[in-house]
Each structure stands twice: as C-alpha cells, then as structure tokens.
Amino acid sequence: MAARFVVEADGGSRGNPGPAGYGAVVRDGDTGQLVAEAAGFIGHATNNVAEYQGLIAGLRAAHALDPDASVDVRMDSKLVVEQMSGRWKIKHPDMQPLAAEARTVFPRDRVSYTWIPRERNKDADRLANEAMDAGRAGRQWEPRPKAPATVAEPLPEPPLETTAPKAGWAAPADLGSPTTLVLLRHGETPLTPEKRFSGSGGTDPELSDKGRWQAERAAEALAARGSIQAVVASPMRRTRQTAETVAARLGLEVRYEEGLREVDFGDWEGLTFAEVHERYPADLAAWLGSAKARPTGSGESFATLTHRAGLARDKILARYPGKTVLVVSHVSPIKTLVRLALGAPPDSMYRMELSAASLCAVQYYADGNASLRLLNDTSHLR
Structure with missing residues (x-):
C-alpha cells in the first residue's frame, strides 16, 4: 500500500529580498512521526521564492521515500497554498517556473494543500532559519545527527505533565524565587x-459594556496587588482589550503570544452547547470523550491546544524568570495551564469553572514543580 505523507514547508528572506533559505519536514501521515527533513540556503531571494523552494524540497523528500505516496502539504503561506490549489493565478515571473517544477514531483491528484497558522509550522520555520544561518557562515546546512522523532498530530503533552518531579516534604528548600x-x-x-x-x-x-467594567475592576485589583512586572496576552480582540485596560493602569506594555489564543471550535463557533448537540451529536460525543478529537470542520483538538499552550508557558517562564507575570487569555488555555500544573488528566478541564474576568495563579519552581495558588477568584467583581 502506498504511503501517506504530510509535508510542512516554509521559507524566509532576511530583507525580502535578501539572504534567503527554506526548510521542510516530511511526516508519516498516520502516526505524525518525522521521517525526513530538508533545508537549504538559496542566496538573495524573496520570501515567496524561498517558500516555493521549501515546497519543492519537501515534495522531493517525500518522493524519495515513496514515489507512489499521497501527500498533504501544509504551509503558513496563503499565497503558495492558494496558487498551488489553483484558486489564485501565478503572475510573478520568478514563481511561475517554481510552481511548475513543484507540480512535476507528484501527480496533481495525489497532492493536497492546506493553510496552517505559523505557530503550527515551527519545524519548517526552524529549518529555514538554520539554513540562513549556515549560509551567513559560508557553509551548507546539514541535518542534526540523530534528531529525535517529533509528532505533528496528535501532539505530545508538554514534559511538565508526565515528568515533573513530585513535590514533597523532602524537596530542596532553596529553589530561588518562583516565577x-x-x-x-x-x-x-x-x-x-x-x-x-x-x-x-x-x-x-x-x-x-459589562466586560469593560470587569476589566476595569481587574485592573484596580491587580494595581492594588502591586506585584505584576509584565503583561502577556492572547492577540484576540477581547483579550487585547482586557490586557490593555490592566496594563494602562499598571504602566506596563503588553506582549502578545499566539499560543495563548482560544481553541478553534470549527463549525461550532457561535452555537450553544444544545445547538451543537442537536446538529453534531456524534462529533460532540467524540470531543467530550477524547482530547485528540476535534470540533466539526476546521476545529482544533485539546491535544493541540495543550502543546501550544505548554510552549507559550515555557516561553514566558524563560523570558521572565523569578518574576510575576499577568497572562490574559481564554477559558481553554487557562484551564489547560491549571491542569498541567496539577498533573491532572485532560477530562479535568470539564470539572473547572472559570468566570469571565476571574483570576488564577500558578507558581513555577526551578526544579520543574508547579503550585496552584488561586483558582477562579472573582472577589474583585463583587
């Protein structure tokens, strides 16, 4: 039986046009395991040209593994995805021959194209940057020896969930100031x-109007607390407005983090639970029963959310060690961070209540332990 592969590809240019490189990974379409990677420095070029070169490299790497395979290409370049899908015309003379070359690798009926957000294309982006760094140093990109396999979907839980040491009376007393x-x-x-x-x-x-009032009350409470040293938020409108209200009161700037976005609920967006139950009963039952299940349509699983929320958490902890950081986010990402801190199973999220404008707090220690200090505090709204 012919294989099924997922190709994730990207390209970049430092200057656009400028020094450019591309990267691509090939995954087993059934297990998500990484089976091949490719990258290269291409000299002076634009982002779009580099992205096409990444696509070609990914397709050729898949073809070398199994020329009879079917391939799902996933890229964060809307331009390349739409052009290769035949929905947009290719007018630029630099990209026309590259698109034609990409179409020669596999028959058209065995390749599909899907747009993904940039945060879900990190491996290809990393390889493209490695290739550009190598080119700047005057050498060719070389793969890392014995690179560990990674999985795209379902995504693994962050290490904290399964490998954090257990806290106890015998734990070392001096771990420094927690974050x-x-x-x-x-x-x-x-x-x-x-x-x-x-x-x-x-x-x-x-x-x-009530939400703006709630944001003001939260700002008052956090200003009285007096310990917030940084503000990080989801880039969605409601979190931006909440974070900016608080940050203005605290005299701080807001840093935005894509990994803190709410889950994509696909075709369920805007519906009540009862409406989803009526229209998509089987999908809803699957979603409630497994963190790997996705809402109908283009929805995002809680397994995917766990991976990106864990990465966002780790980035914040690395940037602000020993500090107190306000993180403004949504129900699902906050519940995920809480359950990871507790080492609780995925279905524990259905047993948590998080009111609008409520506060939780988690402390993270140098030994990898976490301690939940506060959950669903709404005292500032009374």
Whole structure:
C-alpha cells in the first residue's frame, strides 16, 4: 500500500529580498512521526521564492521515500497554498517556473494543500532559519545527527505533565524565587452570557459594556496587588482589550503570544452547547470523550491546544524568570495551564469553572514543580 505523507514547508528572506533559505519536514501521515527533513540556503531571494523552494524540497523528500505516496502539504503561506490549489493565478515571473517544477514531483491528484497558522509550522520555520544561518557562515546546512522523532498530530503533552518531579516534604528548600503566572480570563463579550462557543475561528467579538467594567475592576485589583512586572496576552480582540485596560493602569506594555489564543471550535463557533448537540451529536460525543478529537470542520483538538499552550508557558517562564507575570487569555488555555500544573488528566478541564474576568495563579519552581495558588477568584467583581 502506498504511503501517506504530510509535508510542512516554509521559507524566509532576511530583507525580502535578501539572504534567503527554506526548510521542510516530511511526516508519516498516520502516526505524525518525522521521517525526513530538508533545508537549504538559496542566496538573495524573496520570501515567496524561498517558500516555493521549501515546497519543492519537501515534495522531493517525500518522493524519495515513496514515489507512489499521497501527500498533504501544509504551509503558513496563503499565497503558495492558494496558487498551488489553483484558486489564485501565478503572475510573478520568478514563481511561475517554481510552481511548475513543484507540480512535476507528484501527480496533481495525489497532492493536497492546506493553510496552517505559523505557530503550527515551527519545524519548517526552524529549518529555514538554520539554513540562513549556515549560509551567513559560508557553509551548507546539514541535518542534526540523530534528531529525535517529533509528532505533528496528535501532539505530545508538554514534559511538565508526565515528568515533573513530585513535590514533597523532602524537596530542596532553596529553589530561588518562583516565577508566578497570574492568569486572567478576559471580560464578558455579547456571546459570554449566552454560553456560546467562541474560539479563534469565529467572529472575534469585543468586550461588552459589562466586560469593560470587569476589566476595569481587574485592573484596580491587580494595581492594588502591586506585584505584576509584565503583561502577556492572547492577540484576540477581547483579550487585547482586557490586557490593555490592566496594563494602562499598571504602566506596563503588553506582549502578545499566539499560543495563548482560544481553541478553534470549527463549525461550532457561535452555537450553544444544545445547538451543537442537536446538529453534531456524534462529533460532540467524540470531543467530550477524547482530547485528540476535534470540533466539526476546521476545529482544533485539546491535544493541540495543550502543546501550544505548554510552549507559550515555557516561553514566558524563560523570558521572565523569578518574576510575576499577568497572562490574559481564554477559558481553554487557562484551564489547560491549571491542569498541567496539577498533573491532572485532560477530562479535568470539564470539572473547572472559570468566570469571565476571574483570576488564577500558578507558581513555577526551578526544579520543574508547579503550585496552584488561586483558582477562579472573582472577589474583585463583587
């Protein structure tokens, strides 16, 4: 039986045009295991040319493994995906021959193209940057020896969930100052009181009048607390508005982190739970029963969310060691960070209540342990 591969490809140019490189990974389409990678420095070129070169390299790497395979190409370049899917015309003379070359690797009916967000294309992006770094140093890119296999979907849980040491009375006393993440859910939107699914694939609503009032109350409470040293937030409108209200009161700037976005609920966006149960009963049952199941359509699984939220957490901890950081996010990412801190199973998320504009707090120690200090505090809203 012919293989099924997933090709993730990317390219970049430092200057656009400027020194450019590409990267691509090939994964087993059934297991998600990494089976091949490719990268290269191409000299002076544009981002788009580099992205096409990454596509070609990924397709050729897949072809070398099995010329009869079917391939799902995933890229964060909307331009390349739409052009190769035949929905957009290819007008630029530099890209026309590259697109034609890409089409010669596999028959058209065995290749599909899917756009993915940049945060889900990190491996290809990393390889492209490695290739550009190698080119700047005057050498060719070489693969890392014995690179560990990685999985695209389903994604592994962050290490904290399974390998964190157990806290106990015998734990070392001097671990330095912990890093504290104060987790603030955004204020209400018009969809919140109606309990409608509102994720990153929907209308991106803004705060309601009550939501703005809640953000002001949170700002007052956190200003009184006096310990917040940085503010990081999801880039969605409701979290931006909440974070900016608090940050203005604290005299801080807001740093945005894509990994803190809410889950994409696919075709369920804007619907109530009852409406989803009526229209998609089987999909809803699967979603409630497994963290790897996705909402209908283009939805995102909680396994995927766990991976990106864990990466976002690790980036924040690395940037702000020993500090207290306000993290403004959504129900699902906050519940995920809480359950990871507790080492709780995925279905524990269904047993947590997080009100609009509520506060949680988690402390992280140098030995990898985490301690939940606060959950669903709404005292500032009374």
